[in-house]
Amino acid sequence: MHIRDLPHPDPGVPDVRTGGAFLRWLCAQQLGGQLSALAWGLLNVGAIAASPLPVGLAVQAVVDRDGRRLILAGGLVLVLGLLIAVGGVMLHRAAVTNWITAVARMQQLLARKTTELGSAMTRRVAAGEIAAVSTGDLEKIGWFVEALSRFGAAALTTIGVCVALACYQPALGVLVALGVPVLALAVLPLLPPAIRRADAQRDKAGRATELASDTVAGLRVLRGIGGEELFLGRYRSASQEVRRAAVRSARMWSLIAAVQVLLPGLLLLAVVWYGARLALDGTIAVGDLVALYSAVTFLLFPLRHFEEIAQAYAFAKPSATRTARVLAQQRPAGGRAGDPAAAPTGDLHDPVSGLTAPAGRLTAVVCGDPDAAGRLAEHLGGHPPSADDGNGPGSPPSVVLGGTPLDELPREAARRAVLVQDKDPMLLSGTLGELLDVPASGRVGAAEALAAAQCGDVLTALAQASVDDSGDPMRTHITERGRSLSGGQRQRLALARSLVTDPEVLVLDEPTSAVxxxxxxxxxxxxxDLRSGRTTVVLTSSPLLLDRADQVVFLQEGKVAARATHRELLLQHSAYRAVVTRAPDPEPAMSAGHPEQEGRTA
Incomplete structure (x- = not known):
């Protein structure tokens, strides 16, 4: 895989059971890139490992006054230098390519998951955690993927050098061959506490990121109530916890680095002392001693890769766990094989709540709990209720449209059939024309949708703010999230966008709360008028919307408690009257379950 070939045609289906399983899957997906980097790493590190041989040969040639061997040693130095340069450059290119392609693959997986879940994504995973995963966590995982090939080359070369030394000079080679594994394994007892401290640092950093993200998202509200200093103090406290955790983690890694310097130094002293005694006794030549000294010195180089891979894994493992947790979020998506262009029509029925929205009618739904209304809107869009919604164990039944469960529809068909606009719709930056340029049936034009959503004053304001002389509001730029507009203006533009789409079923969650x-x-x-002949479900407690609905369904504790017109429910159901009029319920027992009451209202 080359960088120029990005994005990946298909990022694949990740193994998200655990963080370790996700890392193994990610490395397996780019096995070719890892093998390529390993080959270049072996060339680079192997040439470095072979450098002591011509050095020892040159020293011995000087001692023996042998010019031909000195020239040969110089030639070997030049060849090895060329191989080191070529191998180093290509290793860097291959390793960085592995890093970039791995991060790109994870970004595509996150984008695909976000597209699959839609607005339900932030209901299941905190927005701050998603931001932490898509920035810092991906970089940590990419670092581990990039360091893996370098570590493999260093480990294989180290084994080769130890075997070669044991064969070349058994007297010293055996000492080195026994000492190097001890050096490599000496830091293992320090790794578990280092990894725990790294995990703690990542958790605290993730919480701080979530707090910062949530604070920025609600900054306008915080300023309105004077809560900036309170949340600023909370973020300062969280950032100080991250700093302290980072210092504790750095102390452990500095101790590991010190051990990696101290123990090889002791081995080097032992080799020099013992080698000098052997040279004085005439057991080995001076050139052999220099070559062995240089080889032991070289072994300090790959040992640094052992420390790096341990540190990279310590940071990548919790990051992979967080990433796998986000990617593990599921919805009954994809459905069964079928024609994506064929969308069913008919009544919309929710088996969980018992709600039925007749085809071609305007149905209003009243919930005493605003959070329950949001969960119902999410479920009507094809997302299963979460485990903490009180639905019991097992997979909850899917919403049925025209006798066909949404689970069994291809995702494209399901999304064309049912559109859900939540209570906080998102407006992307761009012109008004681009905002309304969405996949649509073509039955409803932009002008009709804007008129139905009462956007006349919004169009006037946009025309006055136009940067050109055309005065065309459709060409006026809208800032990200519509921050240049009021809450009511944003809400009406979002409603117009939903009306332009003209789906078979339109679900609106509090579409007029800010007007x-x-x-x-x-x-x-x-x-x-505009949705005449189309199925529309509005979750609201506004009497103005309820009075114009064909039927009103009242839900209590997530179940249908009554069904009638708005005026009939006001007269017959005290609990409904309490929710709509914001008045206390004088007859909770009767409204909760009187048989005659239920018979008249249902």
Whole structure:
């Protein structure tokens, strides 16, 4: 895989059971790149390992006054220098390519998962954790992938050098061959506490990132209530915890680095002392002693890769665990094989709550709990209820559209059939024309949708803010998240975008919570007229919207408690009346389950 070939045609299906399983899967996906980097690493490190041989040959040639062997040694030095340069350059290229392609693969997996889950992503995983995974965690995993080939080359070369020394000069080679494994394994007892401290640092850093992300997202609200200093103090406290954890982790890694310097130094002293005695006794030649000294000195180089791979793994393992946790989020997506262009029509039925929205009608749903309304909207869009929603063990049944479970539809068909607009819709940066340029049936034009959503004043404001002289609001740039607009203006533009899409089923969660009553009444009329003949579900407690619905369904504890028109429910169901009018419920027992009451309302 070359960088120019990115993005990957298919990032694959990751193994997200554990962080270690995800790392193994990721390395297996680029086995060719790892083998290529390993080959160049063997060339580079092997040439470095062979450098003591011509050095010892040259020293011995000077002692013996042999010019031909001195020239031969010089030639070998030049050849090995060339191999070291070529191998080093190509190793760097191959290793960095592995890093970039691995990060690109993970970014594609995260993007695919975000597209699959949609707005449900941030309901299941904190936005700060997603930000931490997509930035710092991917870099840590990429570092481990990049260091893996260098470590493999260093380990294989170290084994080769030890075997060669034992065969070349058994007297000293055996000492080196026995001492190097001890040096490599000496830091193993220090790795578990180092990894624990690294894990603690990553967890604290992740929480600090989540806190910062959530604070920035709610900055406007915090300023309104004067809460900036409170949350700033919380972030300062969290950042200080990260600093202390980082210092504790750095102390352990500095101790490991010190051990990696101290023990090889002791081995080098032992080799020089014992080798000097052998040279004085005439057991080995001076050139052989120099070659052995240089070889032992070389062994200090690959031992640094042992420390690097341990540190990279310590940081990559928790990062991989977090990434796998995000990628493990599932929805009944993909469905069974079928024609993606064929979308079912008919009633929308939710077996979990008992809600049925008749085809071609405007159904309003009232929930006493706003969070329950958000979960219901998510479920109507094809996402299964989460485990803590009180639905019991096992896989909950899917929403059924026209007798066909959404689980069994191809994802494209399901998304064309059902569109959910949550209570906090996102407006991307771009012109108004680009905002409304979405996949649509073509039945509803942008002008009609804007008129139904009562966006006349928004269009006027955008026309006045136009940077050119055209005065065309469709060409006016809207900032990211629509920050240049008020909350009501953003909400109406998002509603217009949903109306332009014109899906078979449109689910709206509190679409008018930020607009005034007069505008809300006109939106209710426009929504009813424009969506005539289409299935529309509005989750709201606004009397203006409820009064214009064909039917109103009242949910208590996630189940249908009553079904009638808005005016009938006001007269007959006290709990419904309490939710809609914000008045205390004077008859909780009757509203909760009186048989006659349920018979009249349901």
């Amino acid at each position: 005034d009553a007069h505008t809300e009444a006109r939106i209710a009329e426009g929504l009813r």
